[in-house]
Amino acid sequence: MARLRSRAFAAGLVLALLALIVLAPMAGLLNLSAIPGYEPGDLRFWESAYIRRVLFFSVWQALLSMLCSVLPAILVARAFASQADFPLRALLLRLFALPLVVPAVVAVMGVVSVYGSGGWLSLGRSLYGINGILLAHVFFNLPLAVRLLLPQWQTIPAHHWQLGKQLGMNAWQRWRFLEWPALREALPGVMLLVFMLCLTSFAVVLTLGGGPQSTTLEVAIYQSLRFDFDPARAVVLALLQLSICTLVAITTLRLQRLPEVEITIASFSKPVTGRRKWLDTMLILTSGVFVGMPLLSMLIDALGGPLWQVIGTAGFWRAVVTTLFIGLFAALFSVAAGWFLLQYSATLSLAGKTGKANLVDLAGSIVYVVPPLVIGSGLFVLLSPHFDVFAWVYPIVIAINALMGLPFVIRSLGPALRQNHARYHYLCQSLALQGWSRFRHLEWPLLRRPLGLAVALVAALAMGDLGVIALFGTPHSATLPLLIYQQLGAYMIPQATVTALLLLVLSLSVFWYLERVIGGKVDA
Amino acid sequence: MFRVLRFSGGTLLALVLSFAAQAATPTLVVYTYDSFTSEWGPGPQVKAAFEAKCSCSLELVGLEDGVSMLNRLKLEGSNTRADLLLGIDTSLTADARASGLFEAHRITLPELSLPQPWQDDMFLPYDYGYFAFVYNKERLDNPPTSLRQLVADEAGPTILVQDPRTSTPGLGLLLWMKKVFGDESDEAWARLSKRIVTVSKGWSEAYGLFLKGEADMVLSYTTSPAYHLIAEQDSRFAAARFSEGHYQQIEVAGLVRASQQKQLARDFLEFMLSDGFQSIIPTTNWMYPANLPRTKLPADFGNLIDPSPALLLSDELVTSKRKAWVDDWLEVMSR
Numbered sequence: 001m002a003r004l005r006s007r008a009f010a011a012g013l014v015l016a017l018l019a020l021i022v023l024a025p026m027a028g029l030l031n032l033s034a035i036p037g038y039e040p041g042d043l044r045f046w047e048s049a050y051i052r053r054v055l056f057f058s059v060w061q062a063l064l065s066m067l068c069s070v071l072p073a074i075l076v077a078r079a080f081a082s083q084a085d086f087p088l089r090a091l092l093l094r095l096f097a098l099p100l101v102v103p104a105v106v107a108v109m110g111v112v113s114v115y116g117s118g119g120w121l122s123l124g125r126s127l128y129g130i131n132g133i134l135l136a137h138v139f140f141n142l143p144l145a146v147r148l149l150l151p152q153w154q155t156i157p158a159h160h161w162q163l164g165k166q167l168g169m170n171a172w173q174r175w176r177f178l179e180w181p182a183l184r185e186a187l188p189g190v191m192l193l194v195f196m197l198c199l200t201s202f203a204v205v206l207t208l209g210g211g212p213q214s215t216t217l218e219v220a221i222y223q224s225l226r227f228d229f230d231p232a233r234a235v236v237l238a239l240l241q242l243s244i245c246t247l248v249a250i251t252t253l254r255l256q257r258l259p260e261v262e263i264t265i266a267s268f269s270k271p272v273t274g275r276r277k278w279l280d281t282m283l284i285l286t287s288g289v290f291v292g293m294p295l296l297s298m299l300i301d302a303l304g305g306p307l308w309q310v311i312g313t314a315g316f317w318r319a320v321v322t323t324l325f326i327g328l329f330a331a332l333f334s335v336a337a338g339w340f341l342l343q344y345s346a347t348l349s350l351a352g353k354t355g356k357a358n359l360v361d362l363a364g365s366i367v368y369v370v371p372p373l374v375i376g377s378g379l380f381v382l383l384s385p386h387f388d389v390f391a392w393v394y395p396i397v398i399a400i401n402a403l404m405g406l407p408f409v410i411r412s413l414g415p416a417l418r419q420n421h422a423r424y425h426y427l428c429q430s431l432a433l434q435g436w437s438r439f440r441h442l443e444w445p446l447l448r449r450p451l452g453l454a455v456a457l458v459a460a461l462a463m464g465d466l467g468v469i470a471l472f473g474t475p476h477s478a479t480l481p482l483l484i485y486q487q488l489g490a491y492m493i494p495q496a497t498v499t500a501l502l503l504l505v506l507s508l509s510v511f512w513y514l515e516r517v518i519g520g521k522v523d524a
Numbered sequence: 525m526f527r528v529l530r531f532s533g534g535t536l537l538a539l540v541l542s543f544a545a546q547a548a549t550p551t552l553v554v555y556t557y558d559s560f561t562s563e564w565g566p567g568p569q570v571k572a573a574f575e576a577k578c579s580c581s582l583e584l585v586g587l588e589d590g591v592s593m594l595n596r597l598k599l600e601g602s603n604t605r606a607d608l609l610l611g612i613d614t615s616l617t618a619d620a621r622a623s624g625l626f627e628a629h630r631i632t633l634p635e636l637s638l639p640q641p642w643q644d645d646m647f648l649p650y651d652y653g654y655f656a657f658v659y660n661k662e663r664l665d666n667p668p669t670s671l672r673q674l675v676a677d678e679a680g681p682t683i684l685v686q687d688p689r690t691s692t693p694g695l696g697l698l699l700w701m702k703k704v705f706g707d708e709s710d711e712a713w714a715r716l717s718k719r720i721v722t723v724s725k726g727w728s729e730a731y732g733l734f735l736k737g738e739a740d741m742v743l744s745y746t747t748s749p750a751y752h753l754i755a756e757q758d759s760r761f762a763a764a765r766f767s768e769g770h771y772q773q774i775e776v777a778g779l780v781r782a783s784q785q786k787q788l789a790r791d792f793l794e795f796m797l798s799d800g801f802q803s804i805i806p807t808t809n810w811m812y813p814a815n816l817p818r819t820k821l822p823a824d825f826g827n828l829i830d831p832s833p834a835l836l837l838s839d840e841l842v843t844s845k846r847k848a849w850v851d852d853w854l855e856v857m858s859r
Contacts, residue, residue, distance in 0.1 A: 050854065109732055118737045125682075128722045206687060207724040207733075211717070213858040223689045226591050228847065229598065315563045377599055384603045390585070470558070470588050478562075486562040488728035491751040491810070493735055 011344030014337045015363055021403055022367050025378020026238065029231035032381065051220060051237070058199055058216040059244060061130065065137035065198040070191050072138075073145030076287045078179065079280035080146065081153035082272040086281070092288050093150075094512055096143030097456065098295060101464035101507040103481045104203040105488065106500040110294030111136050111208065113301070120293065132208030137201065141194045143291050147457075148190045148411050149183065151450060155419060156182045171276065181257065185418075188252035189361070189411045195248050196368050196407065199241065217241050221371050231377065238374045245369050249362050258354065258418070295504070302501035305494040310502070318477040320506065323463050326394065326479060327510065330401035330462035331455045337402065338364065338409030338454065345414075346421035361414060365407035372400055376471040393472045400468045405458030412457055416450040452519025456511045463507050480506070551581045552788050555593045556610040559809075561586035566801075566808040573800045580788055589692060590616055590775075597625055597780065607783040608792060610650070614774045615695055615846070617647050618839035627781040629793055636797075636815050638774065639834045647776035650796050651811040654770035654831040655696040656763035657683065657741040658748045664740045667764035671704050674766075675712045681740030682719050684730040688850050691726045692773070693743050698853055699842065700771035703835045713856045723857070746770060746831045747810045753824045754807060762829070769833035775811065 046052065080089065099107065115123045115135060123131060156178055164174050202218045209215075217237060225234040272280065310316055341364045349357040379396060383389050389396070420443065428438055444451075466481040478486060480503040487496035561567040561584045571582045587593045590612040597604055612620055620626060628645045636642050642649055657674070659667050664681055668674040674681075686694030705712040721739040724730040734742035741764065752758040777796060779789050795801055799820075802813040806822055813821075 050851070053858070105729055105732070108729060109736065112733060112736055112738060116733075116736060116738050125721060203725045203729065206690070207722060207729045209722070211720065211723045211857050212687065212689075212854050215854075219689070226595060227689050227850075229595055313563060377595075380596070380599045384600045388605065390605065471592075482558070483562075485728065486558055486565075488732060489559040489726075490562060490564055491731070491748070491755070492564065493732055 007340075007344045007347050010340040011360060014340045015360070017337070018363065018367055018403065018406075021399065022370050022375065024382060025375045026235045026370075028378040028381040029235050029374065032231050054215050054217055054220050055240070055244075057214065058218075061133055061137075061205065061214070061216070062195050062198040062201075064130070065134055065141065065201075066191055066195045068134055069138045069141035069194050069198075070145050070187075072287070073142050073149060073190075074183065074187075076142070076283050077146045077149040078153070078175075079283040080150055083277065083280050083284065086284060089284075092284065093147065094508065094515075095288070095295070096147055096291060097460060097511050098504060098508060099140045099143055099291060100457065101460045101504065102140075102295075102298075103464055103466050103484060103500070103503075104201075105207075105466075106298065106484060106496075107136060107139065107294065108204060108207050109301075109497075110298050111139060113297035114293045120297075128208060128210035129214070130209075132210070133201075133205055133214065136204045136208055137198050139291065139294055140204075141197060142287065144197075145190050145194055146287070147453070148193075149186060151416065151453075152182045152186050153179065155185075155415070184255060184257045186411070186415045188249075188254075188256045189365070189414065191252045191255075192245070192249050192365060193368075193407050193411050195252075196245055196365070199245065200369055200371065217244075218371060222373060225373055225377060234371075234374055234377075238370050241369050241371075242366060245366050246362070249366065253358055256358075258349065298497065298501060298504070301494075301497045305498040307498050310495050310498045315478070315483065316499070316502075319480045319483045320502075322477045323479045323481075323503070323506070324510070326398055326401060326465075326469070327459040327463035329398045330405055331459035331514075333398065333402035334405035334458045334462075335409050335413075335451065335455050338406055338413060339417075341406075342410065342414050342417045343421070346418045347425075349418055350422050350425055357418075361410050364410050367403055368407045372404070372468045373471060375400055375403075376468065389472075397468050397472060398462075401462040401465055402458070404465070404468070405461055408457045408461060409454045412454040413447070413450045416447055420446050449519045452515045452517070455518055456514040459514060460507045460511050463510065464503070549579065549581055550785055550788055551583050552578075552607050552785060552792060553583045553585060553605045554608045554610050554792070555585050555587055555596065555606045557589050557593070558586040560584065560611060564808065566804045569804045569808065570801060573804070574792060574795055577795075578788065578791060582792075594620055594623070598623055601625075602782045604780060604782055606780050607785055607789045608777055608779060610777040610796075611775055612647075612778070613692065613776065614772075614836065614839050615692075615699065615842045616839075617644070617776060617778075618843035620778060621646055622843070625781055626778045627783075627786070629779055629790065631790065631793055631797075634797060634815060637812070637817060638814055639772075639832065640836070644776075647778045648793055648796065649774045649776050649814040650801070651805045651809055651813050652772060652774040653811040654746040654772050654834065655693055655700060655743060656746040656748075656766070656770055656829070656831065658734070658744040658761055658763050659741045660760050661762050662760055663737075667741070667762075669765065670767040671700065672768070674764075675705075675716045678715075678718070680719060682721050683716075684721055684734050684739045684742040685723055686727055686730050686743060687723050687725060688853060691724070693727050693745075694723070695846070695850075696771050696773055697743050698849060699837055700835060702849060703771060703837055704768045710852055710856050713853060714859070717857055745773075745810070746828055747812070747825070750806075750822070750824055750828055751810050753827065754822060765829040765831070769835045770831035772831075772834040772836045774814070774836075 083089070102110065111132065112119065114120050115127050117124050160178050164178055169177065199216065200218045201216060202222065205214050205216050206219060217240065221234050221237045224230045224237060341360055345357040345360040348360065380389060424442055428434065428442065433442065464481055466485060469479050469482050470485070480499060484496045484499045484503065487499060559565050567584050571584060574582050587596060593609050594612055594616055597606060597609060626646050629648055631648065633642065636649065638649060638652060659681070668677065668680055685697055688694040688698040701709045701712055724733065727744065730742050731744060733739065746763045749761045749763055752761045777793060779786065779793065783789050797815045799816065802816040803820060805811060805813040806825060
């Protein structure tokens, strides 16, 4: 019982911190009567035809993008799971972590290189509209969903497969009775995450959407806070965005069934052969080509660019150091916070309080959809009267990036941690194994692989972030994404392409290194 | 023992002295936009040139753009560290003046090189430019010669523009259309929209797509070809000259009322209008300096189109109508 209480305390602390970082700035913005010349506009947003249209479009494109990313991702993940000795499998899976770090503006260029009017698979002008939005969102999210769903196949115990074989199950029955139940634990969370990522998409939707008919709620929030300078309206719209995600979370959770956890963890995957192998190969290759093409076009552009000129500047190396610094610290804090939340939700789940456990996970995930612009502006209002915010730019940027990384930690680490807890909690209790020794002897060896994925994901994500750092200004040093943006803004497009490639190489190395060092040598 | 004491005493004294020296060097904080502070922007040269004569330290804080700076200042109010804002343009000056956050510059103006006389007691211009549609001469043989022709010709070139809600050139085109078409600008937008390939978030996306060949023309500046000419020795690009004239953007700086070092800030404003600052602008910010004779511009600036007459709506009008005009634009473009 004391154990539960201390876990509740740690998780409570994290939740309180989250609430403070998210809600306090919003309250600060709502309470802005002191600003000269500021009169809050009409907050009854539901009376505005514009907001209604924006709302409808945001949800529609996000749902569509989510389905187009997650459904194929299930098939591709299944193919990867069945073909454990596919050549270059490990490399392909690392490649799948890359789209996550590509800054939106660079990804747009990559997508246009492939599908634009001069591209390899030209769609001409019909690219601009829902086609372009979907292509870019699937490029970003399909690989992510594959990475997050794939570990679920490893949780299927070996004797289930054997049983299936003895019962003479066909492929459909194996899917229905073995694989689908294992998937159901992770699927709602992955769907929610992808939905959130697409809902808050901004530059991609605006630029590839063809015009203002493709406006998302995120654009409307940005518009309220910047262009119209109406912070109260921005907060109300951010809350609206938050409620939509809560609704989607509740809906997707209906899909969830937590599988019974069994003591045996031996899982095996005998490579499937025959026609299924051919199909799997096609799936893996198609998805690899789809993800690889925009990246390849960036590589080709960059190799023709002024590589030495970019590498030769001191600013580039300063940006590398700043980027690494922000990425690694954000990952550290994000994973630490996620760890405490997940421990508590696993404890709750074992005690049969699944609803409460889901609530804790949801609280950690959903903060993602509060736009950094809202959090950042609110923090300014709250903090600038008391101390020099500039001196704190890096801690603030790291904190917000850690916050934005939290849903990725919860998705990549959550299912494994819950199962591990269910499997060994009572054993640990009878052995009085707790605290640090429990972590060292039990949790670390068994959870280091998902832990490695979580750290690597958040580090990569924070390294590719532009929104947060751009918001606070750069008194000292830019990050690589900001450097890319500065180059693009100064006509230096060839230089920006080279910097983007170097950012990708750096992220890939960090991702590979973290996954290897933390996750151990076994491949995913 | 004594030696140790004397030594630490000496160190302490040195420390105190160095702190005192630091305190004696004031720091002037200027909020500006990101591309001003970047390595290849005007920032590094401006900093070096000003610090060489002011016995102070100049801190340039790069924010996203003019709108961000002004909003940041509004949010911080009297707690701001900023002494100056450098980089808002004439579509924002009325709003900035109404915020009450700025103070008169009280500087006697020299004869500026702007095409029109400048009378603003609060904001001082440092450079200006004109919006224009830029094209690749190898791709487009007969560019339109007026905004009316661009709009009317249904077989005309495809274009890339920016969103007025998120981008300065985007807002510039909206005002340009308003200036030329007046009450008929909604119809003009409806006609034009068929040839707009996409409306991007910012200038960078649109220009990048243009260089990838996604459209015949892109909304940019008359000075854009100068970059390709001077920095890349590439003469393929040109701006199309429109007979109605080109909408103008004037970038200004203003003195923050809450500043504790107004004298130093005024020194900077004086410096901003001197040759030392003005001659840095053309090939770093790629705009026309506000106070530099034509003869001192780089030779390649002579090959650029003559954008006259300069079109500009009053800042008061822009501030009062901007929201309504953007709403109209959204309505037309979302049809």
